[in-house]
Amino acid sequence: DAGVIQSPRHEVTEMGQEVTLRCKPISGHDYLFWYRQTMMRGLELLIYFNNNVPIDDSGMPEDRFSAKMPNASFSTLKIQPSEPRDSAVYFCASSSPGQGSDEQYFGPGTRLTVT
Amino acid sequence: RKEVEQDPGPFNVPEGATVAFNCTYSNSASQSFFWYRQDCRKEPKLLMSVYSSGNEDGRFTAQLNRASQYISLLIRDSKLSDSATYLCVVPTNTGFQKLVFGTGTRLLVSP
Numbered sequence: 001d002a003g004v005i006q007s008p009r010h011e012v013t014e015m016g017q018e019v020t021l022r023c024k025p026i027s028g029h030d031y032l033f034w035y036r037q038t039m040m041r042g043l044e045l046l047i048y049f050n051n052n053v054p055i056d057d058s059g060m061p062e063d064r065f066s067a068k069m070p071n072a073s074f075s076t077l078k079i080q081p082s083e084p085r086d087s088a089v090y091f092c093a094s095s096s097p098g099q100g101s102d103e104q105y106f107g108p109g110t111r112l113t114v115t
Numbered sequence: 116r117k118e119v120e121q122d123p124g125p126f127n128v129p130e131g132a133t134v135a136f137n138c139t140y141s142n143s144a145s146q147s148f149f150w151y152r153q154d155c156r157k158e159p160k161l162l163m164s165v166y167s168s169g170n171e172d173g174r175f176t177a178q179l180n181r182a183s184q185y186i187s188l189l190i191r192d193s194k195l196s197d198s199a200t201y202l203c204v205v206p207t208n209t210g211f212q213k214l215v216f217g218t219g220t221r222l223l224v225s226p
Contacts, residue, residue, distance in 0.1 A: 031212055042218035091158055106158035
């Protein structure tokens with residue numbers, strides 16, 4: 001299995017631009033998570049989906065952030081407009097607790113820099 | 116009290132040493148706990164799950180003290196390859212899949 005796939009791996013953009021991050025979970029996993037990691041705040045859960053349905057988006061910082069999961073194999077996290085404080089590493093993770101494991105498998109992350 | 120608290124370190128130890136990290140949590144209802152390992156500029160990966168009083172896997176031992184609400188991770192015979200950040204992880208009481216990650220304890224193992 002290829003694991004969780006994220007793109008792009010690095011993104012540099014100017015303040016005010018729209019940024020779209022993409023994620024392909026592990027096939028068969030029914031949970032998908034978006035996290036943000038910064039030095040100051042560590043790893044924070046932004047939103048998670050179960051069977052493509054958003055379950056908890058209480059971690060989404062503000063209306064500039066939105067996430068979608070149109071099907072079981074694809075999700076996007078969009079920031080519009082982006083701000084310098086959005087600079088962080090964004091991780092996507094997936095899991096399948098119904099298969100007997102609580103492990104969340106993380107993708108390699110997208111390193112976002114907003115100038 | 117933070118949901119999950121860890122000593123950020125770094126812990127500097129020589130090869131072969133035994134080192135232990137502690138993690139405290141606030142949700143007394145938590146039933147399961149995890150230690151994830153994160154290498155520099157990489158994604159976190161599950162190291163161990165703890166569902167009862169503890170768990171052992173080779174050189175790694177995790178212990179749980181529910182009364183005091185802390186979890187420990189013991190690494191014996193440290194290897195250079197153990198150098199990483201160790202994240203303590205606790206589910207929230209709003210959903211088992213919703214995890215709270217500690218900010219991590221950094222370990223540096225030197226020759």
